[in-house]
Amino acid sequence: MNHLTTAAERPVVPATRRPTSSSPRSPAPGPGGRRPAKSGRGPAEAATPDAIGREPFTTVRAGATTAQSADTTIGTPRAAPEPGGGAAPATRADALADLPSVPDPRSVPYREARELTRALLVRMAGLEEGTPAHSRLRGMLVELNLSLVKLAARRFTTRTEPQDDILQVGTIGLIKAIDRFDIDRGVELATFAMPTIVGEIKRFFRDATWAVHVPRRLQELRSTLVEAHTHLEQQLDRAPTVAELAEHLSLSREEVTEGLTASNAYAATSLDTPSEDDGALERSIGFEDTRLLQVEENLSLKPLIAALPERERVIIHLRFTEEMIQSAIADRLGISQMHVSRLLSRALTALRTNLTVQSAPPGD
Template sequence: MSPRLDATRTPHVPSTTPPVPDEAGLTPAAGAEGLEDLPEIPPFAEVGALDARALSKTLFARLETLEEGTHAYAYVRNTLVELNLALVKFAASRFRTRSEPMEDIVQVGTIGLIKAIDRFELSRGVEFPTFAMPTIVGEIKRFFRDTSWAVRVPRRLQELRLDLAKAGDELAQRLDRSPTVGELAQRLGITAEEVVEGMAASNAYTASSLDAQSTDDESEGALADRIGYEDHGLEGVEYIESLKPLIASLPARDRKILSLRFVANMTQSEIGEELGLSQMHVSRLLSRTLTRLRKALTVEE
């Protein structure tokens, strides 16, 4: 079982191996007071759907007469779980395409079945499968909602993702095209910013390995090879950071000339006119300043 299912935090799930009935139809350990008039219980593998439903009614009626915490109560409750495990397997089959192991999904669904058994009342006049199925499916969905996201996001965004998917399908069928952000916002009664936030959160549901190979074209290589690139701008980051204190230490006129030449992109003649200097003088000052900075960088290295 997946480590995410902590047995210390969930109700006890009885073994799927059916008990071996004795001559009275009960297991030897179940011969407790209050069980004497129960009908014979055949091996669960041989119990059909209709028989399981009828036998479940009898057991639910008996469960209401027993005191919780007694051996007899536990035996009847566990027998009800065994009889109705087919409901769990049927509900779990709807999620067979998910990445989680089927044993884990059945385990979670069985917890939902136990909760349904504890809440069920015959006096409501509802068939147990009808009552139990929403609880079982809800427990499985809650498991996927809480554990299957690749990156943990707030529950509000998890629920918004589901609302966007449902609204997107409805609008796509009606409009015969993909809906816009504005149309989704109007359909759900939320702002466009919230729709964009929900779409961004949807990207956190699944993750791909950087080493994953392309399924369309194996020649493309791994994902890391396709999305990576060389950022040549990084080559100058170290020089820029090293130059900052050196430029700050220059005289004000030299800093002004550097700013006009390399920031304002002015020519030496234009700089001369700006500062009241000749083009030749500007050239000498600029050359001297650059030589000074170059030597300082060399010393730093």
């Protein structure tokens, strides 16, 4: 089966001849001094399409490769009929009929795909962007060169992102390369497209794969630290320290620490991830903080303590803030330990009673 079918391989339908005049003379010139087309020509013969690209391109047959002339016209709007002529304007189907046909572009061998790519680029260069013919050739070029995307995606097989996402982003880079390619520079499309594809994939990793967005400087520093860490780990046979990384990269310790901290923002771990202990990760991270309840109690006790006599406030402060025993409090205040015990008991009873009254609901 042919991978490429041109207009030269299609059957030609003979045009219907118009009745000619009995006079042997040529028709009179029409407006503008031009003579109309001869009546014996059909619509296809009267039109004058722009022939774009005459380089031979390859069609692959069963067991053989033959060169065919790229002399066929492709997708260019046909010339308008001359005044007084009988040529009918070309339709959209006529414009697409001259395009080469590749039934399965992905199955074309690499060498034939390069030759086809070169010929199609030459033809597409003369087409107006956005026309059906231009879009069709653009799609054929993308399918013929998808192997470049797969080749570029192999560099990122160690990433955790799905391979389908990487291939999709690489295909976007291939489309951009085809749109910006200049056939007059004399370079192959693969040479121009590969850096564009790789750059598009790297941009995807930089902008869309970080769990928390960090500045680009820290993203590049993280990549540098990963390479340096791997190199030093093989050289030292152990994990390098921050000082060793800083000396190896000629950076300060603060910069290395900042880069290592930014590395934690690349990927996030779900709280539902099973932990080493029985249960989810969230159970090992969170705990009940009982001190939060003490905040409300302290706010309630503050005005009650301020209402106590000064000596009782001092005793409470020495007992619960400085954590002194009753005998030490008695020595500091110059009173007996029994007296300290009675004063402390009376102050705590008053505070407890007043706090209970405040916390009781209205109406009780």
